[in-house]
Amino acid sequence: MGLITAAVSSISGSLADSWKEVIEPEDMTDSTLLVKGVPIKKGSNKRGTENIVSNGSIIHVFPNTLMLLIDGGKIVDYSAQEGYYEVNNSSSPSLFNGELSETLKDTWERFKFGGAPSQRQYVYYINTAEIKGIKFGTRQPVNYFDNFYNAELFLRAHGSYSIKITDPIKFFTEFAPKGTDRIEIKDLSEQLFNEFMDALQSAINQMSVDGVRISAITSKSRELSKYMSKTLDEDWTELRGIEVCSVGIASISYDDESKALINMRNKGAMMSDPTIREGFVQSSVAQGLQSAGSNTSGAGNAFMAMNMGMGGAGGFMNAASQANAAQMQMQAQQAAAQQQAQQAAANTWKCSCGAENTGNFCNNCGSKKPAPAGEWTCSCGTKNTGKFCGNCGAKNPNEEWTCSCGAVNKGNFCNNCGAKRS
Template sequence: MGIIRAAAGAIGGSLADSWLEYITAGDMGPTTVLTKGVQVTRGKRGSNRKGTPDIISNGSRIEVGPNQMMILVDSGRIVDYCAEEGCYEVYLSSAPSMFNGELKASVRESFERFKFGGQPGRSQQVYFINLQEIRGIKFGTRNALQYFDNFYNAELFVRCHGSYSVKITDPIKFFMEVAARNATHVDFDDLGDQFNAEFLTALQTAIGQMAVDGVRISSLPSKSMELSKYMATVLDEDWTQARGMDICSVGIASISYDEESKALINMRNQGAMMSDPTIREGYVQAAVAKGLQDAGSNTAGAGQAYMAMGMGMQGAGNFMAAASASNAQQMQQNQQAAQQAAAQVQAENSWTCTCGTSNTGNFCTNCGGKKPAPTGSWTCSCGAVNTGNFCTNCGGKKPAPTGSWTCSCGTSNTGNFCTNCGNKRS
C-alpha cells in the first residue's frame, strides 16, 4: 500500500467525480499538532465503491496542504508519508513513495523503523501533522530559580514568565512516541503537564549555564536568542532525539526577584554609588541641609532647635566635616590623576616639527609639515607604516635590509659578524 502523485488534470471537472473518497486534513488550528483526515464524498463512479469507515479504497485521493505532513496508517502501522503539498492517489499495490519535502533525512530513518511490511490490513487511516512553528506556549516558574551573578557576587533567586515556540522536525517519531493511537485531534495543550515540567527543568538548567557563562541577571530579557540555543542544547536528547520536536524560540516577558535578592541588589548598587566621592559629598551636604530644614520647622522654636542641633552637631559635625574633607581630597586626587593620564597620553603622541611647533596630529598646525616616521619604522607594500617585524595591516613580513645575510643560527645581520653567535660572515 502506498501513494503516487495524482495527475494535474484530475483536480477539477469530471475527473474529480471518479474519486469516491477525497481526504483532507481536519481542524488544524495554530496550536494543533495532529488531526485525523476527513473523508469527503466526490461522486459514485470509479473503482472506489466501498465507503466503509477506516477503509481507504484503491484510487482514493489525499490532499496535502502547505506545512503539513500526511501519514498513511494501516492497522496501526505507518505504510507511507508525504510532506510535499499536492494531490496523491492511494494504490494498494504500490510501494511507499516517501515524499520527504523539506524534512531532514532522519525522517526516512524513522520511517524504516516504524514501517508496515506486510499486505494491507483491515483498516486504514490518514493523519496530518502540523509542521508550522507552534507559538505562544505560555510558561511560568512556580518556585524561584537560583542564579549566581558574578557582578553582584551573590546567589540570587528569580521568577520569570513568558512564552516559547516549538516545531515538529521528525513527524513520524512524534506520531509514534507522543501521539495517542486513538487520537483524532491533538492540541499542544493536550499533551499534559509533562512537557511543561520538562521545559521548566530545562529552563532552570539553561539559566544556570548562562550564569556560568557570566551573563548578568538583568540582561536575561534581552538574551532570548541565546536562551533558545541553550534550551535546544539541553532538550536535544529528550525532545529532538526521542520525540522529534525542537525548541525554536524562548521569550521572557518579565523577571522578578524575591525580597532577599532585592535587598542584596539594592545594597550592592548603593555601595557602588557611595564609592564615588562626588556622590558621597552630595549625600553629606543633603543630610546637613535636611537637618537645617527640620530644625527650622520645629514647632518648639527654631532658635532652640538650632541650639540643640548645634550641640548635637559638635560630635556629629566633626564627623561630617572630616567626611567632607576626605571626599574633597579624593575628588582632587581623582582629578589630578585624570589630568596626569591625559598629559601622559598627549606627551606620548606629541612630536616637534622642524619649525619648532609641538603637535599631536599627523601634520604640523603651523607649517603643515608631515609627522616624521618613527625611528626604525618601515613601510609595507600595502602602504602601512610599521615598527615591528610584521605589518599591522596585512600581516606582511618586514623586508630584509639591503646587503643583509643570514647566519647559520638563523639571525639576520648586516655587518661582518653575527650579532647573536659572533660567527663571521661567509
C-alpha cells in the first residue's frame, strides 16, 4: 500500500467519478497536535466506513501538516507536501518529505511496516506548524547565583514558549498517546510543563555560570531559547521529535529575601561613595530643621529639643563629615596622582642612547628631546602640529605645496620661479 500523486485539477474532472471517498483532517486548530482523518463520501458530508481506507481513495494534505497512512497500527506511507494523493494498494511507499528534514526518512526506516495490507487502515494528520502561546510559570522560586552580587538569589519567572514537531513520525510512534483520535496541546501540557521547568532551571543555572546578571535575564529571551533548546535536545528532539522554537519571559520577580539582599547590596554600593554619605548627613540635618520649623507645638520648643538632640548626636555627625571629607580628599589625591602618572607616561621619550626621559634633555647623554613628528614652530613662536598656526593662523611653512609652474616646494616661495605661496 502506498500513495501516488493525484492531479489537483482533476478534482472537478472526470477522474472524480472513480474516487470512492476523500479523506481530510477533522477540525484542526492552531493548538491541535494530531487528529484523525475523516472519510467524506462523494456528494455528501457523511463519513465513510470506519477504519478502512479503500483502494483508490483520495487523501487531502493541507499546508503545515504531515499525513500518515497507517495499516494495522504501522506506518506504510506519509506525505508532508500539500496536495491530493491517491491510495494505491499495489504501489510502494512514496515518502513525500515536503519541507521537512531528510532525517525524517531515517526515522521512517526505524518504524516502517512491510507487511501485506490489512483490514484496518487509518489516516492521521500531524500539525508541523509552530505551536505558540504555551504558558509557563515557576511554582517555586528558582535559585540563581549572581556573580555581581556574589549571592544565591531566588527568582520567579513567567512567560510563554512555542514548540514545533520537527520529526512527526518519531512524535507519533514514541510520544503520542496510543489509541486516541485527537491530541491537543493541553492534553500533554502537564508532562511538557514539568519537563520544561526542569530544563528552565538548568538553562538559568547555565546563564548564571556564564556570568549573566539576574536583572538582565528579561532581555535575554533569544539566548534563553538557545539554552533551552540545548538542554531539551536529548529529551524532546532526539526522543520525541519536538523542539523549542522560542521562549518569551514576560516577568521576573524575586522572593522577599532576595529583594532584601539586592537592596542592601545596592544601598551599600551607594553609601561607599563619600559624597553620597555626606549628602545624606547634610540632608538629615536639613530635614530636622524643616520638621522643627513646622512643629505645631511651637517652633521654639522644637528647636530647643533639636539643639539638645544635636548636642548628643553632633559629635557623631561631625566625625562622619570629617571622615567623608578625608575620604573625598584621598580620592581627589588619588585621581590627581593618576592624572600626573598618565601625563608623565605621555611625556616620556626614549633617547638614541637608550635612556628614557621625561624632561627636555637626556639625563644620560644630554641630547635634546626630539620634536614630535610633524611639529613646527611658527614665526610668532607658537609650536603647532597642524597645517595652520593655532595663534596667528599662518600656514605651516614646512608643508609641501605645488606651484603653478609645477614645482613642489616647502616654504613661502617657489624655488623654481620665485612665485609666492598662495
